[in-house]
Amino acid sequence: MRLYADTADHELIREYTRYGVLDGVTTNPSIVAATDGTYRETITSIAELIDGPVFAQVLAEDAAGMIEQARAYDEWAEDVIVKLPATRAGYETLDRVRTEGIRAGITVVFSLSQAVLAAKNDATFVAPYVARLTDAGEDGVDVAAAIGEAFDAYGYDTEVLAASVRNEFQVRRLYRAGIDAITLAPAVFEAQFDHRGTEEGLAGFREAWGERGDPLATRAETEVESEAETGTEVNAGAETGTGTEAGIRE
Numbered sequence: 001m002r003l004y005a006d007t008a009d010h011e012l013i014r015e016y017t018r019y020g021v022l023d024g025v026t027t028n029p030s031i032v033a034a035t036d037g038t039y040r041e042t043i044t045s046i047a048e049l050i051d052g053p054v055f056a057q058v059l060a061e062d063a064a065g066m067i068e069q070a071r072a073y074d075e076w077a078e079d080v081i082v083k084l085p086a087t088r089a090g091y092e093t094l095d096r097v098r099t100e101g102i103r104a105g106i107t108v109v110f111s112l113s114q115a116v117l118a119a120k121n122d123a124t125f126v127a128p129y130v131a132r133l134t135d136a137g138e139d140g141v142d143v144a145a146a147i148g149e150a151f152d153a154y155g156y157d158t159e160v161l162a163a164s165v166r167n168e169f170q171v172r173r174l175y176r177a178g179i180d181a182i183t184l185a186p187a188v189f190e191a192q193f194d195h196r197g198t199e200e201g202l203a204g205f206r207e208a209w210g211e212r213g214d215p216l217a218t219r220a221e222t223e224v225e226s227e228a229e230t231g232t233e234v235n236a237g238a239e240t241g242t243g244t245e246a247g248i249r250e
């Protein structure tokens with residue numbers, strides 16, 4: 001299973017990489033438009049940050065323009081995957097660039113049929129738009145799952161990459177369906193880490209441990225600390241002949 005971040009935010013990409021959970025970064029024209037860089041600068045700067053693919057979407061609407069952009073993106077960095085739209089020009093471009101060995105797939109997918117056509121053309125991935133399908137009255141997670149089942153039945157290697165995922169409930173359903181890959185915007189990505197039950201559980205452990213201090217402390221260090229806190233000497237009992245060397249071992 002691969003998890004991608006749908007963002008161009010360098011800080012977040014670094015952060016998720018530190019947690020060891022990030023397999024790549026997806027972008028789309030809206031995400032790139034919100035940066036200060038050129039299209040190329042944005043894509044190449046992300047590619048430098050991660051050990052995994054960065055997905056870059058073409059903007060042209062005709063096949064000739066898409067082919068030109070796909071070839072250029074492919075040269076920008078070692079691990080670029082080209083996103084083509086689920087349009088006739090997109091499929092024509094896919095057919096052409098895949099025979100050239102360029103990694104590319106189909107995005108903005110709204111049906112099983114669009115996904116199967118892409119897989120027939122050896123798409124690297126297809127990206128069903130889960131929440132937008134749900135907005136349109138379908139169950140987006142079911143559509144993504146059906147695409148995965150069809151690909152398994154036909155033996156296609158094309159990755160099912162669930163996109164447009166807007167909440168943690170959808171994420172959990174996608175996990176249960178065994179979807180190959182999911183891309184998440186930062187707010188949804190972060191929601192995966194947090195749970196009130198975890199916070200409450202940890203608060204209980206902190207309370208139970210109280211002021212006992214460093215769990216790595218040796219017995220001697222613990223005793224010195226407790227002497228300092230209570231103002232007593234641990235082996236004070238030795239003077240009266242009732243103590244032991246450590247003063248507390250009896």
Ligand code: G3P
Binds near residue numbers: 165166
């Ligand atoms: O990568 C596709 C995604 O960004 C679209 O998400 O929430 O606009 O449907 P959304």
